[in-house]
Amino acid sequence: MGEPERLHVPVLLDEVLAGLRLAPGQNVVDGTVGMGGHARGILERTAPDGRLLGIDRDPNALAVAAEELAEFGSRAVLRRGEFRHLGEIVAEAGLGRVDGVLLDLGVSSLQLDRPERGFSFQEEGPLDMRMDPSAPLTAEEIVNQWPADELADLIYAYGEERHSRRVARAIVAARPLRTTGELARAVSRAVGGRSGGIHPATRTFQALRIAVNAELESLEEVLPQAVALLRPGGRLAVIAFHSLEDRIVKQFMAREARDCICPPRLPVCVCGHQATLRPVTRKPLRATEAEVARNPRSRSARLRIAERLEAQEGAQESES
Ligand SMILES: C[S@@+](CC[C@H](N)C(=O)[O-])C[C@H]1O[C@@H](n2cnc3c(N)ncnc32)[C@H](O)[C@@H]1O
Structure with missing residues (x-):
């Protein structure tokens, strides 16, 4: 028997691992653990004692992730949940501030390739499309x-x-x-x-x-929570697969990189907003031709990365 066939090929894996700037001992939250492809890479880079909290709302994905990540023992903690409740899930897992947060949005091949989940127009299945089958x-x-x-x-x-x-x-x-x-x-x-x-x-x-799956609402809600979880210098990496979600990520990162978000017509700042992020990618990273040839699903992927800034003097705790 050769290598077990991987169910899912993680998209932009090298770019995610480099972009998160991982080091031994770091703690990371993977809000979309799926089948654990990125999570495995993260756990390898943060060995010997970095911890990973992997979240997914699909119990089937979590069962696969549990098997895929079993060799990492207690370094990998998995939780079923909706990432719009990220702050609560992380607090309940007792993780505190973390060094990285990854969101690899959308559906996995496990979901797309199973006709009974109803995601694919190429297969005959029920009109379901729920990532969480109990929704x-x-x-x-x-x-x-x-x-x-x-x-x-x-x-x-x-x-x-x-x-x-x-x-x-x-x-x-x-x-x-x-x-x-x-x-x-x-x-x-x-x-x-x-x-x-x-x-x-x-x-x-x-x-x-x-x-x-209320995908855009969940994304809007998770982004500020992800920033709040990062320690200064920690990084947020988000992979989007269509322009609607990429626009939300782009606008959020741009807004959080600014000290004032007042409308330009106001002569003085009244918002008191302070920048929480430094953009690491000015333009989204895309899959190389070689990756697209290996994994056609990477064609539409766009990865954006930003780094948590130090909280500024007098900044409100709710944003930090
Ligand atoms: C593209 S896959 C992630 C694949 C994963 N990075 C890997 O390497 O195996 C996206 C996963 O995120 C999950 N997901 C999507 N939106 C979610 C949400 N709002 N809350 C929790 N999980 C979500 C899906 O169920 C799916 O398993």
């Missing part, structure tokens, strides 16, 4: 119960689909829709063949997945 909202509910105009707004906002109204009308006309295949065919009939080289249902599936 109340499924794609089936949105697809079959939302009014056409709300569905169209969702597909436009989260899928950036130009033909959102046409797609929404086609979905409503095809109800009830029970499987990913039925939905993909209804969308394809509405928008025709491939647009820009992607499957016609790509944008609609992306929109539904973002809504089912």
Whole structure:
């Protein structure tokens, strides 16, 4: 028997490990531990005694991560949870301030490749799309119960689909829709063949997945908590896979790099905001051609890194 086949190839692994500037003994939070690919690299770089807290809302991912990281013993601690509660989860695990936080957003190949999870338009499966299988909202509910105009707004906002109204009308006309295949065919009939080289249902599936998992709201909520957890000099690394989430990360890092965030028309600062981050990457890091050839899912990945600044004299504790 050779090497066990890795279920998931971590994206931008070398760039993440270098960007976090890891050293022996450091403690790191991986808010999206998935199957533990990045976590393994982090634990190797922080040996012999650095600790890693790995969080995921998908119990299947955590079971895989537990096996993948078993050799690191008590250095790897895993918790099931939503990263929008990052501060609480870390406090409950007793970790205190940490040297690094990683967020590798979106779905894993474990989720995408399992037809029964309902994420893929290339496989026949139920219209589920929940990362946390115990969460109340499924794609089936949105697809079959939302009014056409709300569905169209969702597909436009989260899928950036130009033909959102046409797609929404086609979905409503095809109800009830029970499987990913039925939905993909209804969308394809509405928008025709491939647009820009992607499957016609790509944008609609992306929109539904973002809504089912409240992905953008969670991201907005986790970023300030991640900064609050970092010790000065600690680093935050975020990998985004589409422009909506990358924009949130970019704007957050830009805002936190500024001392004043008052509107420019105000003659004097009234916000009292003080910078908490120093950007490490001016432009997002992208996968090399070689990585994209090895792992096509890395094609859309964008990695941004920022470093926690020392708290300034008189700065409010809530932001530090
Ligand atoms: C791209 S995968 C991470 C892969 C991981 N870095 C690895 O190397 O194996 C993203 C993971 O984050 C989890 N996830 C996404 N959003 C989450 C959230 N808001 N809270 C907790 N976990 C989340 C997903 O369930 C998925 O397992």
